[in-house]
Amino acid sequence: MRIAFHAPMKPPDDPVISGDRETARLILKALTAEGHAVEIASRLRTWLPRPDPQAFEEVRAAAAAETSRLMERWRNGPAPDLWLTYHLYHKAPDLIGPVIARALGIPYLVIEGCRAAKQAAGPWAAGFAAADRALAAADVVAALHAEDAEGLAGFLPSGRLHRLAPFIDAARFAAAAARPRTAAVPVLVVVAMMRAGDKERSYRLLAAALGKLAGRAWRLLVAGDGPCREEILGLFPAARVDWRGVVEPDAIASVYGEGDVLAWPAVNEAFGVALLEAQAAGLPVVAGASGGVPDIVLDGRTGLLVPEGDTDAFAGALARYLDDPDLRRRHGAAAVAHVASGHDLAAGRRALAALIDAAASVHRGRKAETVP
Structure with a gap:
């Protein structure tokens, strides 16, 4: 399967070491080991360290330009079979994946989706709303721990919220x-x-x-x-x-x-x-x-x-x-x-394979529901 990968908080080849970067790299490693052709589709960071309306609008414009670039490219070449976004939340919403997945008619999978309802109003409201739109568009959202799962449970329909145990090599x-x-x-x-x-x-x-x-x-x-x-x-x-x-x-x-x-x-x-x-x-x-x-x-x-x-x-x-x-x-x-x-790489590979299957299944079901 051809998988387009995006980490809006920090790309996996970012020079700054962090646990977030390491997890992204481990996901790529596990997917590649499973035989998938994974491409970092975009390195655009939507993450903002503090609420800033002007900066958010600049990020939104950059995401629109990035989306146009990718769509133009994939109109003339092999398109991905699935879009995978790693780690989105109100400070780092996914402004690309939902649009691409809908335009190409492919499954949209989110790993480490986070939702803190207290951010719905206040200085992070725009980022929260954008993250919510992405979560609602996702076929499957995987939470990495119980606290995140609880935050998502009341928002996502049954069958679209899954758990992924963190893993390492x-x-x-x-x-x-x-x-x-x-x-x-x-x-x-x-x-x-x-x-x-x-x-x-x-x-x-x-x-x-x-x-x-x-x-x-x-x-x-x-x-x-x-x-x-x-x-x-x-x-x-x-x-x-x-x-x-x-x-x-x-x-x-x-x-x-x-x-x-x-x-x-x-x-x-x-x-x-x-x-x-x-x-x-x-x-x-x-x-x-x-x-x-x-x-x-x-x-x-x-x-x-x-x-x-x-x-x-x-x-x-x-x-x-x-x-x-x-x-x-x-x-x-x-x-x-x-x-x-x-929590080993082998467990991660099995879990990711199950998430991809689930996303594809949910995607087929959602498409069927839209057919008159």
Whole structure:
């Protein structure tokens, strides 16, 4: 099948590392492994960092021009059999896919569609309305975690809302999972960009929690960089921090291999690719139970989840792992098995195949309903 792919929030070849970019790349990898011919149809970013009516109109005009370009091209050559949009919401609506899919008469599939009804009125109203139009046009919308599914359930008709478990290529982390963890001082790992907003708030909460554990032995290994680097690194005692800066995806497994626990407060986190990667590498996770985190970390089995934003609870969970190496090893081994059983690339391939079949089936049914 020829699949046209678009990620309106961030294209998969964007130079800035992020979990969103990694998920897009994994989807492309899984689809290609299934034998599909996948093309990044557009690299237009519709994402806006803040409400801006003029900027939104400029994005809308750019999307119209991009749509015209693609339609002209496909009038004279093989058109795609399906349009797939990854990650649309009020800050990054899909302004291209619905128009193309309708004009070509092909199925329209959305993966990681998000809908926060509170944004229907207010400064994000235009983006919310545009995202709603795309969601309504989609034959199938896949939510990546329970919170997103709940937000979509009252909007999408039955049969068009599906779930897709986040997945990674676990084989990349097998060597890290097999490494013995015998260091006398436990290493806590953080893999996150250093930018303002939720990331900075998570770092601040982590620093506050570690401040309560100053009398225990630990070191902090940080992979990440960004505009708030100096402020964030200044939150932690320099003598106990090993900062690696940006670590490319191909090298990140070795970072997890040096650690004993993945520690991330996950303030307002969608789900966190790093949490899956760390588990595949044999690290138990301490995280805030926000967004989709409880969908991928099994509390008390592959990690310890605490109420989002609770510094004392986060410190207490870290203390449990710092004081009990056997618990770390048991939960780490369970984490490897957990990812292998339901969040590996093979599972992703099967799930994507089912979503494509469902989108095609719904599309046929919707076309039949329009025939007089």
